[in-house]
Amino acid sequence: MTVINSGFGGRGGSSDPRLPPGQTHVYDWPVLSTGPTPNVDESRWSFTITTEDQVAHRWNWSELQEVGVEDIVTDIHCVTHWSKLDMAWRGVPIDRLFEDVETSYDYVMVRSYGGYTTNLPLEDLLDGQAWVATEAEGEPLRPEHGGPARLLVPHLYFWKSAKWVRGMEMMPSDDPGFWEQNGYHLRGDPWREERYW
Numbered sequence: 529m530t531v532i533n534s535g536f537g538g539r540g541g542s543s544d545p546r547l548p549p550g551q552t553h554v555y556d557w558p559v560l561s562t563g564p565t566p567n568v569d570e571s572r573w574s575f576t577i578t579t580e581d582q583v584a585h586r587w588n589w590s591e592l593q594e595v596g597v598e599d600i601v602t603d604i605h606c607v608t609h610w611s612k613l614d615m616a617w618r619g620v621p622i623d624r625l626f627e628d629v630e631t632s633y634d635y636v637m638v639r640s641y642g643g644y645t646t647n648l649p650l651e652d653l654l655d656g657q658a659w660v661a662t663e664a665e666g667e668p669l670r671p672e673h674g675g676p677a678r679l680l681v682p683h684l685y686f687w688k689s690a691k692w693v694r695g696m697e698m699m700p701s702d703d704p705g706f707w708e709q710n711g712y713h714l715r716g717d718p719w720r721e722e723r724y725w
């Protein structure tokens with residue numbers, strides 16, 4: 529049995545040390561999408577990393593599974609102030625996908641089916657910090673949550689975790705993606721409240 533501690537100061541729900549500043553713990557899982565859910569069948573899904581030399585490293589669905597999945601338990605934080613704690617995820621570490629990638633560029637544009645983009649420094653995707661996730665809470669990722677596969681970068685605000693992910697392109701500079709062009713922070717660290725800029 530879990531006892532929910534109301535914490536000190538009576539600020540109501542924001543006392544959990546796992547909650548970054550300004551976040552509220554939610555138990556449901558909101559859906560936040562800028563457009564319609566694209567219909568991406570596993571049979572036509574693929575993930576491509578493209579380098580400055582126009583070398584394309586590509587995995588189809590079964591090739592991705594062969595790379596090897598990991599189970600992750602982590603918290604996620606949306607810039608619209610909700611956080612969901614202790615989520616169970618399964619996915620392929622981005623580290624594994626970059627093993628044979630040769631690049632001297634430091635930044636990545638992530639691209640999704642449907643046109644969504646988001647930018648990240650490569651160092652935020654490596655060292656066990658990011659995955660191509662295919663399952664959440666013990667089930668295949670539902671289409672509205674990015675199925676068949678989405679990026680999972682839990683240490684940054686959740687808009688960086690691109691749903692329906694289809695690839696990454698190396699970039700020499702930190703060019704803004706979709707939300708970043710619309711006023712969201714270039715990096716989005718929830719512990720520093722990097723929401724907007």
Ligand SMILES: Nc1nc2c(c(=O)[nH]1)N[C@H]1C(S)=C(S)[C@@H](COP(=O)(O)O)O[C@H]1N2
Pocket residue numbers: 557558559560561562563606607640642644672673674686687688689690691692
């Ligand atoms: N392709 C795509 N990925 C996306 C989005 C989107 O609109 N399209 N929204 C982002 C935002 S702002 C958030 S908070 C999370 C929401 O994920 P969820 O709907 O699974 O909660 O997805 C992120 N990834």
Ligand SMILES: [Mo]
Pocket residue numbers: 560606607608686687
């Ligand atoms: Mo969001």
